[in-house]
Amino acid sequence: MKDEIEYSDEACNVHHRAIQDTMDILSGKWKLRIVGSLSLNKKRFMELKAHINGIAAKMLSKELQDLEMNGLVKRTVIETKPITVEYELTAYGHSLKPIIDQMVIWGIQHRKRLKD
Amino acid sequence: MKDEIEYSDEACNVHHRAIQDTMDILSGKWKLRIVGSLSLNKKRFMELKAHINGIAAKMLSKELQDLEMNGLVKRTVIETKPITVEYELTAYGHSLKPIIDQMVIWGIQHRKRLKD
DNA sequence: CTGTATCCTGTAAGATACTG
DNA sequence: CAGTATCTTACAGGATACAG
Numbered sequence: 001m002k003d004e005i006e007y008s009d010e011a012c013n014v015h016h017r018a019i020q021d022t023m024d025i026l027s028g029k030w031k032l033r034i035v036g037s038l039s040l041n042k043k044r045f046m047e048l049k050a051h052i053n054g055i056a057a058k059m060l061s062k063e064l065q066d067l068e069m070n071g072l073v074k075r076t077v078i079e080t081k082p083i084t085v086e087y088e089l090t091a092y093g094h095s096l097k098p099i100i101d102q103m104v105i106w107g108i109q110h111r112k113r114l115k116d
Numbered sequence: 117m118k119d120e121i122e123y124s125d126e127a128c129n130v131h132h133r134a135i136q137d138t139m140d141i142l143s144g145k146w147k148l149r150i151v152g153s154l155s156l157n158k159k160r161f162m163e164l165k166a167h168i169n170g171i172a173a174k175m176l177s178k179e180l181q182d183l184e185m186n187g188l189v190k191r192t193v194i195e196t197k198p199i200t201v202e203y204e205l206t207a208y209g210h211s212l213k214p215i216i217d218q219m220v221i222w223g224i225q226h227r228k229r230l231k232d
Numbered sequence: 233c234t235g236t237a238t239c240c241t242g243t244a245a246g247a248t249a250c251t252g
Numbered sequence: 253c254a255g256t257a258t259c260t261t262a263c264a265g266g267a268t269a270c271a272g
Contacts, residue, residue, distance in 0.1 A: 012156075016169070018223030019152055019216065023145075025226070028244075036135050040128075045254050053132070056246060061255055082253045083252090092229075099222055100135065102215040107134030110141070113208075144264070161234050172266060177235055198233045199272090 022099070025070055030055055030063045035072065035093060036100050042088035072096065138215070141186055146171055146179045151188065151209060152216050158204035188212065 026032055030052065037043065037051050049060055064087060067073040072093035076086045142148055146168065153159065153167050165176055180203060183189040188209035192202045 014224065015152065015220055016149065018220040018227070019148055020223070021226055022219040022223040023148060029139075030245095032135055032139060033132065036131065049254095057255065058247095058257090059245065062245095077254095080253090085254060095225075096222065099215065099218040102218050103138040104131055104134045106212065106215055107136070107138040108130065109211075110137055111134070146265095173235065174237090174267090175265065178265095193234095196233090201234060 025072075026096075026099075028063060028066075030059055031067060032100065032103070034060070034063055034067065035089065035096055036104075038073065038087060038089045039094065039097060039100065042086050045085050045087070048087060067093070141188075142212075142215075144179060144182075146175055147183060148216065148219070150176070150179055150183065151205065151212055152220075154189065154203060154205045155210065155213060155216065158202050161201050161203070164203060183209070 026035075033052050033055075034048065037048060043051065045060070048064075049055060049057060052060070064073060064075070068075050071090055074088050074090050074093075076088070078084045078086060142151075149168050149171075150164065153164060159167065161176070164180075165171060165173060168176070180189060180191070184191050187206055190204050190206050192204070194200045194202060
């Protein structure tokens, strides 16, 4: 369609679109924090809320729904006296680990770098 | 300070803070796209604008300033007839590559997965 | 060409109160 | 305990016009 193209245009689009797709799934202030928290172990709603500093119930609820809809998180209702709900990462959710790991690595060395 | 703690609390805080730090640096809709684009090669302002589908000049300008302030991007003014400005990743900016790579990988396989 | 200056809007996200 | 319902606000981000 165009005349002057640098690189493989198709490859470039795929690249861009992939970044965009990933960012869409992980959009918002809390999703990565939630996934990061659940990657350690399954947690109940209030445990998550306590573990993720500063999140409001409404936000946690909404973000969990998003994550569940995208197949990253599994929600299990347990019929205890007052009901309990457990959230855990699906296998697919765990596949985000490499991304999170890289962000942790980068964030740690970035903070170290700033102290110079 | 607390009584019941699972895991190393300190390690957990570091983990969370690192994710947060990284997200702060890369916050917003465009930064990762910009870094991704510049990771291929240096570009002028209008080239970037053309390459990154849909970004407005104001946004591009602002995001580039943020990235420059954080030492990820280097801005070079070239005294041509109408001046030109080149943007390129610094070594530090290139250190984000592992994160971007992982997001590209994940995004691509995610899109493939959705086609099932 | 490389931006900045305005103006405007939608939406993310916080606070608070309430329900099963 | 695990949320939902409202209300409110701040700010990211878009459109447009203009400047050096």
